[in-house]
Amino acid sequence: MAPSHAALDSAARAHRIDGRAIARSLDEETAAAVRAIVARDGAPPGLAVVLVGEDPASEVYVGRKIEACRRVGILSFEHRLPAQTTQDALLTLIARLNADPTIHGILVQVPLPPHIDDGMVLSAIDPAKDVDGFHPVNVGRLSTGTGGLVPCTPLGVMMLLDSVIDDMKGMDAVVIGKSNIVGKPIAMLLLEREATVTVTHIETRGLPDIVRKADIVVAAAGAPRLVKGFWVKEGAVIIDVGITRMPGEGGKTRLVGDVAYDEVQHARAVTPVPGGVGPMTIACLLANTVKAAEMRRGQKK
Numbered sequence: 001m002a003p004s005h006a007a008l009d010s011a012a013r014a015h016r017i018d019g020r021a022i023a024r025s026l027d028e029e030t031a032a033a034v035r036a037i038v039a040r041d042g043a044p045p046g047l048a049v050v051l052v053g054e055d056p057a058s059e060v061y062v063g064r065k066i067e068a069c070r071r072v073g074i075l076s077f078e079h080r081l082p083a084q085t086t087q088d089a090l091l092t093l094i095a096r097l098n099a100d101p102t103i104h105g106i107l108v109q110v111p112l113p114p115h116i117d118d119g120m121v122l123s124a125i126d127p128a129k130d131v132d133g134f135h136p137v138n139v140g141r142l143s144t145g146t147g148g149l150v151p152c153t154p155l156g157v158m159m160l161l162d163s164v165i166d167d168m169k170g171m172d173a174v175v176i177g178k179s180n181i182v183g184k185p186i187a188m189l190l191l192e193r194e195a196t197v198t199v200t201h202i203e204t205r206g207l208p209d210i211v212r213k214a215d216i217v218v219a220a221a222g223a224p225r226l227v228k229g230f231w232v233k234e235g236a237v238i239i240d241v242g243i244t245r246m247p248g249e250g251g252k253t254r255l256v257g258d259v260a261y262d263e264v265q266h267a268r269a270v271t272p273v274p275g276g277v278g279p280m281t282i283a284c285l286l287a288n289t290v291k292a293a294e295m296r297r298g299q300k301k
């Protein structure tokens with residue numbers, strides 16, 4: 001008897017890596033770690049969240065970060081500054097937060113308004129409080145494999161890969177995207193696991209052929225539905241970091257990833273957008289805040 005459509009469908013579909021569920025279980029671990037810190041030290045870790053301007057997406061992400069802190073018991077301190085805030089005023093705030101012992105982590109939401117130099121501001125954060133892992137000291141530690149705080153999205157990507165791959169040693173990994181906060185750190189983390197890593201970007205010649213050789217594809221180009229079905233090798237694992245808001249039906253908007261999700265069902269596993277990498281970014285921020293608090297305690301001992 002011929003298999004039913006339902007049976008054919010389920011046989012042909014890639015495993016959907018559930019970022020929301022994995023983020024929830026990381027949050028449970030973080031909440032337990034926070035409770036242990038409170039029992040030991042009498043106070044929870046503190047996270048300063050700095051938002052400059054009114055970028056609507058940033059407002060949403062910052063709101064979610066603050067809500068997530070509340071859920072796991074981290075104390076959040078919100079600093080919302082107007083778009084016309086000067087770079088000097090922002091640097092003064094960061095210096096104050098660096099010196100404040102109740103603050104274990106500092107994050108400055110990016111993008112910053114165009115008159116502010118991101119690099120200058122992110123480099124002003126104490127590397128020990130740099131829970132985004134953007135400071136050059138932490139970038140250097142990551143690239144030399146010497147610890148430090150790792151950027152949240154790349155950390156989340158590795159956890160999603162770990163949920164479906166036991167050992168990445170010798171696997172061919174292709175990263176699409178070369179940004180300092182996502183593409184480059186992911187490449188470093190994959191190298192640490194002894195994957196063979198090719199870093200590509202939107203201008204790379206012959207990109208489909210390069211991607212087709214990969215066992216692991218991390219798409220972080222910010223180009224909606226860039227990765228087509230025919231780019232992907234059967235059995236590959238695909239992590240979609242792209243999140244682009246596009247016009248949807250009835251005047252609404254919808255989120256679209258860098259991967260044509262419906263076309264890559266011959267992959268072994270793939271993350272959805274939304275519900276894949278995004279929730280991990282916030283869960284890893286909370287985990288990094290606990291790590292920063294524990295690192296400080298370790299230094300004092």
Ligand SMILES: Nc1nc2c(c(=O)[nH]1)N[C@@H](CN(C=O)c1ccc(C(=O)N[C@@H](CCC(=O)O)C(=O)O)cc1)CN2
Nearest residue numbers: 061107108109110111132152153274275276278279281
């Ligand atoms: N200081 C930082 N700024 C920015 C970072 C960062 O890690 N540190 N990353 C991004 C934005 N970002 C966190 O700040 C972020 C992006 C997406 C999500 C998320 O949960 N996405 C959901 C969908 C959300 C929606 O409905 O719009 C998903 O993919 O399921 C969380 C955090 C840039 N700036």
